[in-house]
Structure formats: structure tokens, C-alpha cells
Amino acid sequence: MKGSLIIVAFFALGCVCGVFHLIPFGITQTNISYYALCALMFSVGLSIGNDPQTLKNFRSLNPRLIFLPVMTILGTLSAAAAISLLFPHRSAADCMAVGAGFGYYSLSSIFITEYKGPELGTIALLSNIMREIITLLCAPLLVRWFGNLAPISAGGATTMDTTLPIITRYAGQKFVVVSIFHGFVVDFSVPFLVTFFCSL
Template sequence: MRGSLIIVAFFIVGVLMGRFIEMPAFVTEQDPTLYALYVLMFLVGISIGSDKKALQALKQQNLRIVLVPLGTILGTLAGSAVISLVLKDRSLTDCLAVGSGFGYYSLSSIFITQYKGAELGTIALASNIIRELLTLLAAPFLVRYFGKLAPISVGGATTMDTTLPVITQSSGKDYVVVSIFHGITVDFSVPFLVTFFCTI
């Protein structure tokens, strides 16, 4: 929860600085978010590649574990498509691109800003932060009414890091490996799906 609030605080500070303070030309005329994206992708690769315990634990799991991230991806995209019917000012591909962030606000919002502009990038950022906060705050409720896999699916890409502790507490230690595998798989899909929906 604290990490999410810090991210929101940095975002708000950035908006206020951009609005009320004249920023140096290299920040506004060039595109620093592209370089931030390169660094972020590099760090994501290191994070996934260095998690040897998670990869070893996955070998002991049944192949049905693959259905959890697949269900999250398909369910999120289906929900995004339905929402596009209500939001008349947003296209189907816009909604699918935002949904494809799966809670990975830093990466997806940068991609969407690059391809679709700052407005949709900001919507993606807010949407993905809300997804993470919902998991952090509602995990016990989700387990009680929808089952132990529910907070994992709602958490999206965050289930291997920021929401893992609350998922472990609510769903139990038996679901730690499922949560980590889910997070890695969904996380890996974000750049491909977001780019795909932004460019079609």
C-alpha cells in the first residue's frame, strides 16, 4: 500500500511541476520517458531472470497453473471490451490497451503515452494503480466471496511483488508459487499486448 501511495505522490508532484514550473527544454522537448522505459525493461529482465527460487518452485506445479494467468488476461480483455461499449469517446483498442496494463502502471502508462498521448497514458496510470490498490485493500473480501484465486487474478502483474504479501496472508502460503508465476507471466505479456493494441 505504501509503495502505491508513493507512486501516486510522485505522479501528482510531476503534474504540479509540469503545470506551474517552467521545466528545462531537455525534459519537455525531448522524450525522457523513452529512456526511462529502456531502463525499466532492463530492470524487469533482471528481476525475472534472478528469481531462481520461483522458477524452481514452478517445476513442481501442475500444468493447470498456466490457466490462472490465461484467465486473468482473457477476463481483463473481455471486461475492457465491454467497457468500450459504454465509453463512447474511447475506441475498443484504447480500452484494450489500458486493460493490457494489468496493474503494471509504470511500464504500460509509458508505452501508452508514447503511442496514444498523455491523456490516455494518464488514464492507464490511474486504472492500473486502482487495480493494485483494490487488491491490497479487498483481498480478504475477494477470497471470502470469490475464492482464493480471486485476489491473484485481480492483482494482475503485481502478484509477484507488491501484492504478494497480502495475497499470501489472505489466500495462504499454498498460493505463493501460483501468485509468483501468475505475476511473471502477466508481467511478461504487458509490453507485447499494450504495443499490439496501441498500433492496430
């Protein structure tokens, strides 16, 4: 929860700096976001590859739970496509690109800004931050109303890191491996799906 609020605070600070022109305009016209994206992708790969328990944990999964991240992806993209009907100025591909962030706001918003511009990139950032915050705040209600897998699906790509502690607390210790596997698969799909929908 604290980490999410820090991210929101930095986003608000960035908006204030932009409105009052506190950062030189030339900096925003450079390739700094591209280099930041490259560094971010390297860090993600390093963190996944550096965990010796990753393969061991995946092998212990119930085979039926392999389909959980697939259903999360399909459900999110279907909902994003349906939401596009309420926004005639936005195509279904744009809305699905935003949804394909799956809570991975730092990566998806940079991709979408590069492909579609800062407006849709900002929408993606806010949408994916809200997904993470809702999971953090509503995990106990999701478990009570929809079952132990609900907060994992709601968390999207964040279930292997930021939302893992809250999921473990309310869904139970036995769902830790499921949560990590789910987050890994959904996380891995983000760059491919976001760039695919942005290119349509």
C-alpha cells in the same frame, strides 16, 4: 500499501509541477521516457533472471493453475472491450490497451503515452494504480467472497511483487508459487499486448 501511496503522491506531484510549469518544457519533449523505459525493461529482466528459485517454483505448479494467468488476461481484455461501449470517444483498442497494463502502471503508461499521447497514458497510469490499490485493500474480501484465487487474478502483473505479501497473508502460503507464476506470465505479456492494441 505504502508503496502504492508513494506512487500516487509522486503522480500528484508531477501534476502540480506540470500545472505550474515548475519543470522546463524542453525536458518533456526529449526521449527521456524512452530511456527510462529501456532501463525499466532491463531491471525487470534482471530481477526475473536473478532469482534462482524461479524455474524450480514453476515446476511445482498444479498443471490446471497454468491457465489462471490466461483467464486473467482474457477476462481483463473482455471487460475493457465491454467498457469501451460506455465511452464512444474511445475505441475498443484504446480501452484494451489500458486494460492490458494489468496493474503494471510504470511500463504500460509509458508505452501508451509514446503511442497514443499523454491523455490516454495518464488514464492507463491511474487505472493500473487503482487495480493494485484495490487488490491491496480488498484482498480479504475477495478471498471471502470469491475464493483464494480471486486476489491473484485481481492483482494482475503485481502478484509477483507488490501484492504478493497481502495475497500470501489472506490466500495462504501454498498460493505463493501460484501468485509468482501468475505475475510472471501476466507481466511478460504486458509489453506485447499494450503495443499490439496501441498499433490497431
